[in-house]
Amino acid sequence: MSYLKSRFRHPESAKNDLGYTKANYEGALSTLCAGCGHDSISNSIINACFELSLEPHKIAKMSGIGCSSKTPAYFLSNSHGFNSVHGRMPSVTTGANMANRDLVYVGISGDGDTASIGMGQFMHLVRRNINMVYIVMNNGVYGLTKGQDSATADVGSASKKGVPNMYEPMDLCELAISLGSGYVARSFSGDKDQLVPLIKGAIKHNGFALIDCISPCVTFNNNNGSTKSYEWVRDHKEATGTFDLVPHEQEIKVQDPEQLHESVKLHDGSVINLHRQPGSLDIKCRESVLSALEEAKQSGQVLTGLLHLNSDSQNTHEIINTSKRPLNTMDEADLCPGNDLLQAFNQSLR
Template sequence: MSYLKSTFRHPQSPTNALGYTQANYEGALSTLCAGCGHDSISNSIINACFELALEPHRIAKMSGIGCSSKTPAYFLANSHGFNSVHGRMPSVTTGANMANKDLIYIGVSGDGDTASIGMGQFMHLVRRNVNMLYIVMNNGVYGLTKGQDSATADLGSASRKGVPNMYEPMDLCELAISLGSGYVARSFSGDKDQLVPLIKGAIKHNGFALIDCISPCVTFNNNDGSTKSYDWVRDHKEATGKVDLVPLEQEITVQSPGSDKENITMHDGTVIQLRRQNENLDIHCRESVLTALEEAKQNEQVLTGLLHLNTDSKSTHEIINTSDTPLNQLNESDLCPGSAALEAFNQSLR
């Protein structure tokens, strides 16, 4: 059996505004289990970056340890990347972001990497509003260590080991909203039509953006008793609305003037177009979203879509007023202005 990925591409493959084909955004051949939801998420990232016409060399892929953290090898082969220590991706990403804010940071993590060993770092990453997209490939188990329940496993949910989980789960969306994240969404690896626009919107958002993506583990957590299996999520998925990203200056034609629709302008002028099914859900209001998430839990539903959006949020660079020039581009005269500048500064403090 060959494990080499074919390099053949149709000569008339579609190209984006940069002239790139989708192949320019792909990576190595996946070694994950066949049918793993993580591969579907990787493909959605590829599609989103292709459709946004992002330059691969302007993207930095960050990850920790786990099945999910292997996936950056499977997309954006021509981008920067750093595979960090278990649970430590947030601090490494923060440091890289402070040094070079001109890159687009896409962090990929798992429910164990985020909600267990990395929980402390994740919380501070959110509250500092580091400008990045953080995708949690959430399967409810530790896939690399044979399927133990993770901190996001639902109460009473049983993996293939057969023992129902006895503990309350962590809800990463609720946590991110309570800590001030300006973009919070939840999706399902098997729902590409919803996930790709959510990724595009998250990349365009100024500040920290979280997408908690349910991603069934076909080896340890895709059985009848699991609330993160393909069948269970499909049967219990409740979408907050249909989301799409409308590029800047593209004419928006309203097909149904009487529908409940909202056009939300992002910082760079792009617009998220949201058609809401639930009239009671106000995505700009934390209390409304948190209530909706709790109600969904009581009804055994997985609430997906764009859950919370705050276009006025400030990224870390705006909060602490960092240099307009990325730190990695500062020269010696910028970093060491001399004794006269130091003395003037000391005088200003006296």
């Protein structure tokens, strides 16, 4: 058996606006368990970047520790990458973003890396509104350490160890909304048609964008007692609506006139085209979304789709008024204010 990934691609493979095929956005052969939901999310990231015609060398993929944090090796092999220590991806990404604001930052984390050891850093990343996409591959267990319940496991949910979880779960979407995130979504690794547009919208959003993606662990948490299994999520998934990201230069077409239509314009001119049934939640209202999430939780449903959007949010650079030029393009003359300014500043503090 060969573990080398074939380099053969069909000579007539589809190309994007840059002339690239999907092969330009792929990575190494996955070593995760066969059928792992994380691989499906990796494939959705590849599709999203390909369809948006992003230049791979202008993308930085960041991660921490865990099964999820291994996945950046499996996509965007031509992009920058940094695999940090457990739970510390937010601070590393913050530093990188401050140094070079021109890159697209895609952070990959897990429910342990985010909701446990990395919770403190995650919360400050959200409130600072760092311009990045933060994808949580949420399987409810610690897969690398043999399947203990994570902080996102639902009460009564049982992994293959067979012991139901006794503690209340953390809802990362509710937390991100309450902390002011302007783009919050939840999806399922097995729902590519929903996940790809969500990733595209998150990339185009100005500021912090969270996608909490339920991703079943086929080894430790895909049994009948788990609320993170493929079967349970498919049976209990309720979508807020079908939608797509429509590039600004393309015509917006409503497929079904009977549905309510709302176009939300983002900062770069792109539009998220929503198709929602009457009476659905107001994604612009935090209170409405938080209430809908709690109602879904009480009824045993997983509310998926674009949950909250604030297209007027300001990212960290706009909040603190940083230089338009990335720090890594500046030399000593740009960065050193000079002795006169330094003395004046020191005097102002005396």
